[in-house]
Amino acid sequence: xxxxxxxxxxxxxxxxxxxxxxxxxxxxxxxxxxxxILLAGYIPREELFTLKAKALVHLxxxxxxxxxxxxxxxxxxxxxxxxYDIPALRINFLxxxxxxxxxxxEFDVKGLAEEAFKLIGQKAMPPxxxxxxxxxEKELSLLKRLAGKD
Amino acid sequence: MYGDALKILAVANIDITRGGGVLRAIRSIKWYVKxxxxxxxxxxxxxxxxxxxxxxxxxxxxxxxxGVFKISSITSHAPIFKKTxxxxxxxxxxxxDFLKLSYKYSPDAIVSLHESTDFVVxxxxxxxxxxxxxxxxxxxxxxxxxxxxxxxxxxxxxxxxYYMKSxxxxxxxxxxxSVDLIKASNLINREIKYNFYKRLDMLIAVSPSIPLExxxxxxxxxxxxxxxxxxxxDRSLINKIVKESHIKNRIVLYSARISxxxxxx
Numbered sequence: 001x002x003x004x005x006x007x008x009x010x011x012x013x014x015x016x017x018x019x020x021x022x023x024x025x026x027x028x029x030x031x032x033x034x035x036x037i038l039l040a041g042y043i044p045r046e047e048l049f050t051l052k053a054k055a056l057v058h059l060x061x062x063x064x065x066x067x068x069x070x071x072x073x074x075x076x077x078x079x080x081x082x083x084y085d086i087p088a089l090r091i092n093f094l095x096x097x098x099x100x101x102x103x104x105x106e107f108d109v110k111g112l113a114e115e116a117f118k119l120i121g122q123k124a125m126p127p128x129x130x131x132x133x134x135x136x137e138k139e140l141s142l143l144k145r146l147a148g149k150d
Numbered sequence: 151m152y153g154d155a156l157k158i159l160a161v162a163n164i165d166i167t168r169g170g171g172v173l174r175a176i177r178s179i180k181w182y183v184k185x186x187x188x189x190x191x192x193x194x195x196x197x198x199x200x201x202x203x204x205x206x207x208x209x210x211x212x213x214x215x216x217g218v219f220k221i222s223s224i225t226s227h228a229p230i231f232k233k234t235x236x237x238x239x240x241x242x243x244x245x246x247d248f249l250k251l252s253y254k255y256s257p258d259a260i261v262s263l264h265e266s267t268d269f270v271v272x273x274x275x276x277x278x279x280x281x282x283x284x285x286x287x288x289x290x291x292x293x294x295x296x297x298x299x300x301x302x303x304x305x306x307x308x309x310x311x312y313y314m315k316s317x318x319x320x321x322x323x324x325x326x327x328s329v330d331l332i333k334a335s336n337l338i339n340r341e342i343k344y345n346f347y348k349r350l351d352m353l354i355a356v357s358p359s360i361p362l363e364x365x366x367x368x369x370x371x372x373x374x375x376x377x378x379x380x381x382x383x384d385r386s387l388i389n390k391i392v393k394e395s396h397i398k399n400r401i402v403l404y405s406a407r408i409s410x411x412x413x414x415x
Binding site: 010014015017027048049050052057060077079084086088090091092106136146 | 154155156158167168169170173174177178181182185187258259261283285288289290291299302303305306313351352354356357358359360362363372374376377378379380381382384385387388391392394397398399400401402403404405406407408410411412413
């Protein structure tokens, strides 16, 4: 992506274990892209949401997931997402009618970058889900039923 | 105050910096308490040091801290203490159990809010001690029943090692051997977990993708579909930010806990 559009910068958010920041930056230096990467670490939700709203696209190359808040938030903030095609992303987002999400084969890094370019500027929106309260009512009723307290 | 209310001993991580799984767990606990469920909480020791504000919030809502487990959880922050802490872990953990037993505490259910084996085994053992129901949330598949998916996750770990250590060609031979060892260990691991998780009274999967990835159809598993969504606080924050109509910057975002399985290919 950087070769095609040198002005792009990659913001990486999320908790960094000790020593990881240095290792990642060393690796970025080897690729000569260290000046295009910002390792933000863990940031509070309001700041994170603002950053997500400002981003052109969200890369989410996760191999292991269930129902990522991160993807849900980006789509709700109008930022498209390109992710690996794993069951969690396919079932919970693509098949439920999310807009602005594209899935590529796992490890297809080139495809990830190409899809990211295609998505820039596109509308993004998560599927219609029931409210958190409705989900919690169902969850609590399961526990109550199991304990014989429904 | 609680009368015949549901009483839960929750086994959970509350350090919000660890990602979405913890966020969901905290939100569930808050919902339970607001709905007259009596919640006692067992947390990893590291959360006492690194989750002050979450701990304070939960206590203010009425959650009681029953104790700590996973003493070695602080070793990720202080690896030098790993051996000592592992040695004393069981002693302290058992003390917590028996302290509660001596007060005739009788929870209706012991609920692990995470699928990690250390959390689930803790919940299961305590359910036997307290003669309670055992429940675990599955926020990720505890094992993979689909061969290709399992192999891709192993591959992601080896790519991570390769990048991080910049392996030379000679050590690639070693890494090939390690891949085979990990595959073998995964098979054993899967067998153990397969037989253990189905013993629990209830497994709550937060996505239909979970039984699919585990390749199981178990009677003790219920599926929440969807298992999560944005809450009111998130929605109001998002509406506020969207209304401010931010101009898009030349930013590409990677937002996830940085680990091999989250993809650093």
